[in-house]
Amino acid sequence: MTGKKLLLRALKDKGVKYVFGYTGGAIMPVFDEMDKLGGFNFVMSRHEQGAAFMSQGLSRASRSNKVPQIGVCMSTSGPGAMNLVTGVADAYMDSVPILAVTGQVATGVIATDAFQESDVVGVMMPISKQTYMPLDASDVESTVHEAIYVATTGRGGPVVLDIPKDVQNQQVPDEYRFDAESYRPALPGFFYHPTPAREPLQQAVDLINRSERPVMFCGHGVINSNAGKLLLQFAEKVNIPIASTMHGLSAIPADHPLHLGMMGMHGTVEANRAIMEADLLISFGMRFDDRVTGKLNEYAQNADVIHVEIDASEINKNVGTTVAINADVYRTLHVLAGDPMLTYKPRRRWLDKIEGYRQVMAEDLRQEIETGVGADGKLLMKAIVSRLSDLTEGKDLIVPDVGQHQMMASRFYNFQTENSWFSSGGAGTMGASLPMAIGVKLARPDERVWSISGDGGFQMNAQELGTIMEQQLDVKILILNNGYLGMVRQWQTLFFDGRYAGTPMQSPDFGLIAKAYGLPYRKVEKLEDVKPALQQAIDHQGAIVLEFICDPGEVILPMIPAGGGFDDMIVKHPGQEPAENAVEEGGQS
Incomplete structure (x- = not known):
């Protein structure tokens, strides 16, 4: 037995079915062995960050399955491992258990600035629950079991396993034995209190x-x-x-x-x-x-x-x-x-x-959703999300990106299915939606999955359309395109005198991008076309890209300014007079 075989055996013992990642020199022995052994579904991301978010999606969505799975992502050393950092940090902030396996240069050249060497353990230590570097093949199997135990026990989070290339190939002695069923990690510093006093x-x-x-x-x-x-x-x-x-x-x-x-x-x-x-x-x-x-x-x-x-x-x-x-x-x-x-x-x-508080903005929001367009006739995001909610009866799985549209989805989708919302929160990582939706779909293949992105966030990991194409995954992709980084623009409107520095964005022809990946596409600019387009996506068997041209001036309210208190809550659009009841209850306009 070799280190690479022991790694894969341990993953099988822990019920791992999917591995997301991107190969390279320092992890090549593991990939070669995985191909020879079979038994794993390897999903090739187009960027290692995508692999980390795919593993997150699998972990998050499978929580409600009878047998939860832990998402596993793999990369090579150096730049490959460093490209995982954002996804690992995001998982740490949001308490999502994932296992990141990285190849490392051989032990004999560690700390010599070898080709594609990076200090993975040092970089990942502050952004994960635990990091490991087994220096002997006989340590690999127990390390995997301990790592997954740490990731999934108590407050969840990512763990990182950095394996030198020579350890992957190293053979263990004939007398080596490991009993996976009876193994219990000895972790005296790891405290877990499941039962209340x-x-x-x-x-x-x-x-x-x-x-x-x-x-x-x-x-x-x-x-x-x-x-x-x-x-x-x-x-x-x-x-x-x-x-x-x-x-x-x-x-x-x-x-x-x-x-x-x-x-x-x-x-x-x-x-x-x-x-x-x-x-x-x-x-x-x-x-x-x-x-x-x-x-x-x-x-x-x-x-x-x-x-x-x-x-x-x-x-x-x-x-x-x-x-x-x-x-x-x-x-x-x-x-x-x-x-x-x-x-x-x-x-x-x-x-x-409390019911009185519900009415402070109820009429304004109702009118906005019913009207569906802004002053310039472009679509309102809240109206699109509301119509999506109506058509799906709030039962589908929603994977937003980060920004203004994320807040619209959180506020105006009528969630009816438990554990149906998957979002980057603590880190607020743009580009998370598309790859995370892939993991969500693989975890729950019988449910409909919607990836909802702005034009900015979509372009950060748009290459994962290639993974959707290759895996033939049925993910419905919505791009809410307002030509700006919408949330930052909202802050600039409210707090920076309308100076839109660094937020206007020119986008490519998303229809041509969809076509390049063999995906159907529809552009929607009129309110009467919103529901038919969404229904088309529902009826279509397979992935589809819908682009909605949205009003850049739309804002999501209420809003508490950064550093402010609840008494500073903004409940009216700029230029509108505050509602009388809002003033009486201490709200600011």
């Missing part, structure tokens, strides 16, 4: 029973632990409204009466104002990042905080906690929902007040 649970129940104006938070941890249905049962039992982080979207039906929508910088008025007036925040699986809280010294000053979080380092990091529950979200909800001491309260005054 009794005392903080009792304290939490007491706070919930006493509260008059509570709000629950649905974070990424709810998705990761498949706890959406439990969260909804718990919320209905105690009659408490739920606000979602961006990564918490699709854990529960978006149109449920208790759901307030997304909170934070581009969250709904009702979610943000409810948070500011709440007397209790119950947070499940989220980290109180700056896009959620705004100005920390003004955030929910009069509220107690119950924080349920698998990663102890996140508790009390940004927001002070009244009751800390360091445990798995699913197990915590299971215990809480069954607690006989919990009481149901009508909370009519509180829910009526």
Whole structure:
């Protein structure tokens, strides 16, 4: 047995079916062995960054499968490994388990600036849960098992395995034995608390029973632990409204009466104002990042905080906690929902007040979506997303890129399928959508997948159309083209006196690009053509590219300015007078 065979055997033992990547000199022995052995579906990306996002898509989407899979990406040393960095960092920020396997130069020339050498372990260490470089073939198999355990246990995240070329080819002694079934990694510094302690649970129940104006938070941890249905049962039992982080979207039906929508910088008025007036925040699986809280010294000053979080380092990091529950979200909800001491309260005054907040922008948004076009007659993104939601009944899998269209999709798609939203959040990586959608489709081949990008983000990884072509994948590709980097342009409109520095973008003929990859294409400029085009994509068996010409002046509101607090929330378009009720409730125009 050689190191390369042991690597592949370990991956098979852990149920790995797909490997995404790009070969090269330092990883060539593994690729050669993989081809000889068979048993893996190799998906060749057109750029290593694409391979990292494909592995993310597979990991994210398969969480709700009976047998979850971990996404595995492979690259050669030097530039190949460095091209994985953005995707690995993105997975780390969003707590997504992936395994990145990189080839390395032979041990004898490490640290000599050999051809295509780079310090993969050093570069990846701050942006992954763990990095490994086995220096002997007999260490390879156990290292793979440990790495996948670390990636998938507790708070998920990426792990990196950097294997020198001579170790890949090295033979292990005849007496070498490894029992995969009985192997348990010895990790004294790796702590994991899946079960909640009794005392903080009792304290939490007491706070919930006493509260008059509570709000629950649905974070990424709810998705990761498949706890959406439990969260909804718990919320209905105690009659408490739920606000979602961006990564918490699709854990529960978006149109449920208790759901307030997304909170934070581009969250709904009702979610943000409810948070500011709440007397209790119950947070499940989220980290109180700056896009959620705004100005920390003004955030929910009069509220107690119950924080349920698998990663102890996140508790009390940004927001002070009244009751800390360091445990798995699913197990915590299971215990809480069954607690006989919990009481149901009508909370009519509180829910009526929140309903008033829902109306602050409701009419403006309804008119925009119904009109469907901006002042210059070009399409509005929110109208396109809303019509997509209607046609699909909110049941499809949505993979947005990063930017203005991402916020439109998060706000105006009516999610009905649990774990159906896959987005780059913490890192906010443009170009993530197209390759991530490939991994999502492979994880859940029987469901319809939509990759939604702006003209800027699409061009960052447009080459992955080649992977879609080669693998014959049915991914519906929407390009919302407004000729600008839309989100940056919105900031320039609101905060930089309309100076559009570095945001106008000239794009190629996307129809010719689609044709080059053998994909059907349709350009949509009129509102009456939006639904027929989307229906065409639904009816078409295979990938298709739709380009929508959008209004560059469209903005996504509400918006809390960077560094601002919830009282600074912008609820009206520039030039419009603030609604009277918005002023009364403390909103700024």
